Amino acid sequence: MATPVAEVTEQLDDRVAALGFELVDLEWAGSTRRPIIRIRVDRREGEGAITVDECAVVSRGLEPWLDELEALPERYVLEVSSPGVERPLVRGRDFRRFAGQEVAVKGDGPLLEGRARRLEGILLGLADDEAGERIRLRLPDGEEVEIPRESVKGAHLVYRWS
Helix, strand or coil, X not given: CCCHHHHHHHHHHHHHHHXXXXXXXXXXXXXXXXXXXXXXXXXXXXXXXXCHHHHHHHHHHHHHXXXXXXXXXXXXXXXXXXXXXXXXXXXXXXXHHCCCCEEEEEXXXXXXXXXXXXXXXXEEEEEEECCEEEEEEECCCCCEEEEEHHHEEEXXXXXXXX
């Protein structure tokens, strides 16, 4: 029997897409007896920000399926939310979709030789070739750099409060 994490993770992207939305992020918390499934969803590209009512639609759309999973305990918690103004960039498509936006990129160690573990700049996109995926950034001083995606621990949009 598959673990609930594997079973849910494997199918969740398609189920959220079938409801007309995009899965941004999935997090498992809680205990094995009462897991918490936290998902962040968004509208598809170019459709504007997701609303609280739309998050409720996703939640109601997923609950019957989750309730039927034998590998998932009866007492689970499903939390559906928007990705927020500092939306995480998780998948390759995110780095292409948000090109031109200001982002922060974090690594476990220095992201580039002699640089910090955290860099901010304008996202130029994602380079992908035989050398692997690299996040392309224009730093505040105008320098353009490419950061190997495998060295990135997390990335998100940067929102500047006015």
